[in-house]
Amino acid sequence: MNTAAALPILIPLVLMIIMIINRSDTLARWTGVAGSLLLLACSVYLFATVRHSGILTLQAGGWRAPFGITLVIDLFSGLMLMAGSVILVAVSVFSVRFIREDCCNNRFYVFFFSLAMGLNGSFITGDLFNLFVWFEVLLLSSFVLITYGSTPQQLKGGVKYLALNLLGSLFFLAGTGLFYGETGTLNMARLAELLREGEYSASLNVSAILIFVAFGIKGAVFPFHFWLPASYHTPNITITSLFAGLLSKVGVYAMIRVFTLLFMHDQVFWQHLFLVVAGLTMVIGGMAATAQYETRRVLSYHIISQIGYMVMGLGIYTPLGIAGALFFMIHNMLAKTAAFMVAGLIRRVKGSYELMEIGGLYRERPLLAVLFIVPAFALAGVPPLSGFFAKFILIKAGLEDGHYWITAMAVFTAMLTLFSMIKIWNEAFLKKTPGNHPGINPPVRLNWIDLFPPAFLGSLSILMGLFAGPVFRFALEAARVLTNVSPYIESVIYGLSP
Amino acid sequence: MEVILAILVGILFTAGVYLLLRRSIVKFIIGFIFISNATNLLVFMASGLLAGAPAFIRDEGGEKIIMADPVPQALVLTAIVIGLGITAFTLALKYRFFQVTGTDDLDQLKRTDQ
Numbered sequence: 001m002n003t004a005a006a007l008p009i010l011i012p013l014v015l016m017i018i019m020i021i022n023r024s025d026t027l028a029r030w031t032g033v034a035g036s037l038l039l040l041a042c043s044v045y046l047f048a049t050v051r052h053s054g055i056l057t058l059q060a061g062g063w064r065a066p067f068g069i070t071l072v073i074d075l076f077s078g079l080m081l082m083a084g085s086v087i088l089v090a091v092s093v094f095s096v097r098f099i100r101e102d103c104c105n106n107r108f109y110v111f112f113f114s115l116a117m118g119l120n121g122s123f124i125t126g127d128l129f130n131l132f133v134w135f136e137v138l139l140l141s142s143f144v145l146i147t148y149g150s151t152p153q154q155l156k157g158g159v160k161y162l163a164l165n166l167l168g169s170l171f172f173l174a175g176t177g178l179f180y181g182e183t184g185t186l187n188m189a190r191l192a193e194l195l196r197e198g199e200y201s202a203s204l205n206v207s208a209i210l211i212f213v214a215f216g217i218k219g220a221v222f223p224f225h226f227w228l229p230a231s232y233h234t235p236n237i238t239i240t241s242l243f244a245g246l247l248s249k250v251g252v253y254a255m256i257r258v259f260t261l262l263f264m265h266d267q268v269f270w271q272h273l274f275l276v277v278a279g280l281t282m283v284i285g286g287m288a289a290t291a292q293y294e295t296r297r298v299l300s301y302h303i304i305s306q307i308g309y310m311v312m313g314l315g316i317y318t319p320l321g322i323a324g325a326l327f328f329m330i331h332n333m334l335a336k337t338a339a340f341m342v343a344g345l346i347r348r349v350k351g352s353y354e355l356m357e358i359g360g361l362y363r364e365r366p367l368l369a370v371l372f373i374v375p376a377f378a379l380a381g382v383p384p385l386s387g388f389f390a391k392f393i394l395i396k397a398g399l400e401d402g403h404y405w406i407t408a409m410a411v412f413t414a415m416l417t418l419f420s421m422i423k424i425w426n427e428a429f430l431k432k433t434p435g436n437h438p439g440i441n442p443p444v445r446l447n448w449i450d451l452f453p454p455a456f457l458g459s460l461s462i463l464m465g466l467f468a469g470p471v472f473r474f475a476l477e478a479a480r481v482l483t484n485v486s487p488y489i490e491s492v493i494y495g496l497s498p
Numbered sequence: 499m500e501v502i503l504a505i506l507v508g509i510l511f512t513a514g515v516y517l518l519l520r521r522s523i524v525k526f527i528i529g530f531i532f533i534s535n536a537t538n539l540l541v542f543m544a545s546g547l548l549a550g551a552p553a554f555i556r557d558e559g560g561e562k563i564i565m566a567d568p569v570p571q572a573l574v575l576t577a578i579v580i581g582l583g584i585t586a587f588t589l590a591l592k593y594r595f596f597q598v599t600g601t602d603d604l605d606q607l608k609r610t611d612q
Contacts, residue, residue, distance in 0.1 A: 129573055136580045143587060155595045166530055166584060170537045173577055177541030180570065
């Protein structure tokens, strides 16, 4: 059933319309949870179908491949759809109590689902211009969400976020237009075929670099990362955890997709560029994270440093390296969102995000300590958790291919990560509560709805570590499809399933 | 025609970048509009311009008709609509920003990221 390929876009669309009509707060919350669960079920089904019977394609409106818009779900898209839906489920449960904190409006869910639609759309589209459109859907919903409470802080953060991301979109559009002028098509499979046949090298680099800059801005890659730490700590923590899990990863997804499928020429140049950028992103993000004293800021800078690892996987460009990048992406989505949620819970309990003003949580809330230590150790890369295998695959791929510098950087950055996680641990959990900041009285009770989402994501991260073998096999298969593109081209253009 | 438009695109990009680098948010928005229109023109020109050639023709066979490429036109149409939506949002954001903070100066924003 190829029509099912449109479901990841249609379900959020319908839910969005329901949310616009709906006026009840309670109904909105539970429809949010139910809708995300439905999305998860649908993406699991699609992933199973793709794994069973090969790449799914849907020619929208019945127009044949190079002319119409094609939706393509290969293993990579399937994996990302699944990971994205898991984050959506966790965030929708988390939002049940948290979204009321400073903006008690059920309109949140309208933009929550339009964000989901943009996200899924960018994962499954097979057309470069269509990717731009989905990016815009994603961006506009995120603009609304990031300025949702309209506090001065949020508006200031929002302006910065908006400025750089809009510029990024224009770069993408310009790159796409020039690309069309050069090749005469925007269907990614057709482009991949054309680029492998003809001689296009020199002038294509203009659009390649424009598109690289655009995705670099969206993915918060050094030196385009400045918007991320300037804006991620301003909105409601639900929205921050949603963004932390999804937004910058879409940029990396698009980068991996486009640079494996289309820009194949000048391999050496791009590989070097990716590795240099990856190294700088890792180290600079990691170092900046160690200097911060606000939980959300530490974690935001830390997102940047983790993006470096994903770009490193792309830069290594062997199937193992790309598989490492995919594994890392999924791990990072889970662990990062969980870490931000725990930061929100700490705030709920202690009334502050500032590490100087909180403490003593280990004694007061042992359960919260466990919930924090799982994603923190996963991010740092401690063995039984998902982060260890993610880093291990990348480092192995780097050593096998002889990229010693970047591998050394990756190991060094892992240390920086460990340091910043231990810092949060020491300050928030181990240290005594500072005398001048007694916290909230009477103590806040956390119920299961608050604790469930980070626990859910944390246990997924543990499972991903324990069952690293099967997950890695999926990632490696997906990476093989990415590096050997002929099945992709055949199934899109000639309608063959491999 | 293409040369004139190419120069126009260049001028729009230059003016847009200049305005983006100013401190006022209103000027930033105008700069964004300039750059977005410059990009639209660039996309429009990407596959070459044919003055007076139709973008849609009847499929009658026989004689050859010179036909303009409709795809860039469709792309630009989409991009213009998206640009309109984004500009509207930016203006609303600017209005709210001014209401809440009472300033139009981007230098006042430094405190959110140290």
